[in-house]
Amino acid sequence: MKKQYFINANIIDPHSSINENGGLIIGEDGKIEAIGKKVNTNNLPTREKPTDLKGKYIFPGIVDMRVFVGEPGYEYKENFRTLSNAALSGGVTSVVTMPNTDPIIDNVSIVDFLKRRGRDKSKINIFPCASLTQNTDGTNMTEFGLLAKKGIIAFTDGVKTIQNTRLMSRIMNSAKDLGCLIMQHAEDYDLAKNGMINSGIIATKLGLSSIPDIAERIIIERDLTLLEKTKCRYHISQLSAGKSVDIIKESKQNVKFTCGVSINNLSLNENDIGDFRTFLKLSPPLRREEDREALVQGLKDKTIDVIVSDHKPEDEESKRLTFAQAATGASGIETLLSLSLELFHNGSVKLETIIQALTSNPAKILNINKGNLSIGNDADFCIVDINKPWIVKKENLISKSKNTSIEDKKLQGKVTNTFVKGIELFKI
Amino acid sequence: MAIATNKAIKISKKHLLGIQDLSVNDINYILDESEAFIKLNQSKNKKIDVLRGKTQINLFFEPSTRTQSSFELAGKRLGADVMSMNMGNSAIKKGETLIDTAMTLNAMHPDIIVIRHQDSGACNLLSQKVNCVVLNAGDGRREHPTQALLDALTIRNRKKKIQGLKIAICGDILHSRVARSNIYLLTMLGAEVNIVAPSNLMPKEIEKFGVNTFTDMKKGLKDCDIVMMLRLQNERMTSSYLSSNREYYEYYGLTPDKLNHAKSDALIMHPGPMNRGIEIDTRLADDINKSVIKEQVELGVAVRMACLKIFCE
Numbered sequence: 001m002k003k004q005y006f007i008n009a010n011i012i013d014p015h016s017s018i019n020e021n022g023g024l025i026i027g028e029d030g031k032i033e034a035i036g037k038k039v040n041t042n043n044l045p046t047r048e049k050p051t052d053l054k055g056k057y058i059f060p061g062i063v064d065m066r067v068f069v070g071e072p073g074y075e076y077k078e079n080f081r082t083l084s085n086a087a088l089s090g091g092v093t094s095v096v097t098m099p100n101t102d103p104i105i106d107n108v109s110i111v112d113f114l115k116r117r118g119r120d121k122s123k124i125n126i127f128p129c130a131s132l133t134q135n136t137d138g139t140n141m142t143e144f145g146l147l148a149k150k151g152i153i154a155f156t157d158g159v160k161t162i163q164n165t166r167l168m169s170r171i172m173n174s175a176k177d178l179g180c181l182i183m184q185h186a187e188d189y190d191l192a193k194n195g196m197i198n199s200g201i202i203a204t205k206l207g208l209s210s211i212p213d214i215a216e217r218i219i220i221e222r223d224l225t226l227l228e229k230t231k232c233r234y235h236i237s238q239l240s241a242g243k244s245v246d247i248i249k250e251s252k253q254n255v256k257f258t259c260g261v262s263i264n265n266l267s268l269n270e271n272d273i274g275d276f277r278t279f280l281k282l283s284p285p286l287r288r289e290e291d292r293e294a295l296v297q298g299l300k301d302k303t304i305d306v307i308v309s310d311h312k313p314e315d316e317e318s319k320r321l322t323f324a325q326a327a328t329g330a331s332g333i334e335t336l337l338s339l340s341l342e343l344f345h346n347g348s349v350k351l352e353t354i355i356q357a358l359t360s361n362p363a364k365i366l367n368i369n370k371g372n373l374s375i376g377n378d379a380d381f382c383i384v385d386i387n388k389p390w391i392v393k394k395e396n397l398i399s400k401s402k403n404t405s406i407e408d409k410k411l412q413g414k415v416t417n418t419f420v421k422g423i424e425l426f427k428i
Numbered sequence: 429m430a431i432a433t434n435k436a437i438k439i440s441k442k443h444l445l446g447i448q449d450l451s452v453n454d455i456n457y458i459l460d461e462s463e464a465f466i467k468l469n470q471s472k473n474k475k476i477d478v479l480r481g482k483t484q485i486n487l488f489f490e491p492s493t494r495t496q497s498s499f500e501l502a503g504k505r506l507g508a509d510v511m512s513m514n515m516g517n518s519a520i521k522k523g524e525t526l527i528d529t530a531m532t533l534n535a536m537h538p539d540i541i542v543i544r545h546q547d548s549g550a551c552n553l554l555s556q557k558v559n560c561v562v563l564n565a566g567d568g569r570r571e572h573p574t575q576a577l578l579d580a581l582t583i584r585n586r587k588k589k590i591q592g593l594k595i596a597i598c599g600d601i602l603h604s605r606v607a608r609s610n611i612y613l614l615t616m617l618g619a620e621v622n623i624v625a626p627s628n629l630m631p632k633e634i635e636k637f638g639v640n641t642f643t644d645m646k647k648g649l650k651d652c653d654i655v656m657m658l659r660l661q662n663e664r665m666t667s668s669y670l671s672s673n674r675e676y677y678e679y680y681g682l683t684p685d686k687l688n689h690a691k692s693d694a695l696i697m698h699p700g701p702m703n704r705g706i707e708i709d710t711r712l713a714d715d716i717n718k719s720v721i722k723e724q725v726e727l728g729v730a731v732r733m734a735c736l737k738i739f740c741e
Contacts, residue, residue, distance in 0.1 A: 201632070201633040201637075203632065204608075204633055204634055204637075205448075205570075206548055206549065206570060207567070207568045207569035207605060207608065208548050208549075208568075208569075208570075210632065275549075275552055276549035276552055276553065320525065321525060321553075322545070322547035322548075322553055323548065323549050324547040324568070
């Protein structure tokens, strides 16, 4: 690989507190050699022709902590190849995959398969999760230690929640002993039973069973109570309610844990469901505008650590049904960054805070050397034209499934190039 | 018998999916048109030919006695060719989706599909996929527009107006599409609506629809002109909402004692089927001076004839 020079870029690397105009040099080994304002035409060798980025932005490659891939079992919804192409077009270079496949990722033998497929078919970095319980049944723990040794990054039942308090307590004990990260999808099943959307006037009007926000709060409060006793690495996958943000803000003063939010809950509210739009049937559900505002505030004041895409590809057939029958989830990895930038463009959140929640924060929680532009590290990064207007069109999506929650939405800011280990793998 | 048509007025919607979509003018237009059919249905020759040559398919995914037979009769009396499909024995059982069923039927060029489905919004989905008119005969717990229209016609017939009346809707509001459609319609036409239900059967934020809510039935019935009872929908109850039927009857069943809190000339309504001794005292259900339950069924045919005619034109 030839050495590459980029100049005149706005570089944001929250990990090293870099936020300045400058350049980037990538060595022949695909690693970062130099970065920042000192990289400019004055101190580059004259024989080299640097790429002038003319004020475009360079961000570290995004680390998306919540992604569903259809392999194994649901390859028709998404496979590693289509996932990585979709991710690259959105500037995402590392993903944490959920274990809700068929079969469930719950034992050592399947991890080898997963790693092999990830390595052969994916161009981005795949960090697989295994389930907390066997077959995500919520009864027996999986082998955290052995699975972690095989390369499992974290443990979660993905779309499911551990309901049994005693089991959750034991999971935390094991996770503490073995140093494993556990991630909880917070929803009390009894309160959320058959629920599809937020409780309130919209659910009453549409005649749909609902999921009250206390279903989330009760699990969070229970887990944080357990966590006070057993201090393990604990992460709440996604928040949806304003009340949850309050509780987390207060609890973070006493006990160490982290939490995330889906870009869907940061950008949309329950009114967007309109006339039974099944693409907006999400888990956790979209809630009131006040909840969305509280989540944005939580991101702004850093109560919320991470933004995720909650990328859940579903084929057309799973969505062309009545709301009750339709599958839950939306495809979102391609639009994660652009949609997040909306929060910057409308003045809600600082750009650096958004990039931090997409890169260095998830990397820190996962304890991986990604999501930064430090010298000597793999050159995983994206170049972004932060003002470029574009419209989300189903037919232009790269993901195998087209179930976007923001069809026809006008966005501002688009990834123009994405690099992994110094190799340009996506270009507009 | 000739049926007068007010050609100047047009309905504002292509499909009848819910009362929410209608304007006050639309509702009054449908009710006015229904009047003529009441007389037709009482006459010797009940058949006219305004829908001759039209095909009506009744697509019922849930069991129904009165709504299905009412729509079938309505279509036949207007001269349409009516086909009622019992979806229990259909391809749906073989795994076909609603949309595929709809596309199959659509290929046979029907003019009207009347649909009842257990999922809220099923009729909306269907209406997006077919070329013909869709009439909602009840979707999940969302809407049952023709029931609300026939209730309004019954009230108007007896009380000569709806505006200013005080109307109590009592019982299992949470699972009831009839309650929702009636709330929209009656508040639009200027009635004061009281909702009476135990908290477990009261939908969230229902007061935002402009109704008063009561958990004490006697207070909710106070000075009401109409008492509309709803069936306890045990088949939709997925977890424990109530301790027992007998306790429910004690607190929320309509008894002469509770009815005394309403106006002395208050009328009793029920969309049927009734659970006698659970939500209503059997004597009250059959009291010909107070109960208009049979009249509701009778006017139901007239209202559905009006809807078929208006939406099919």
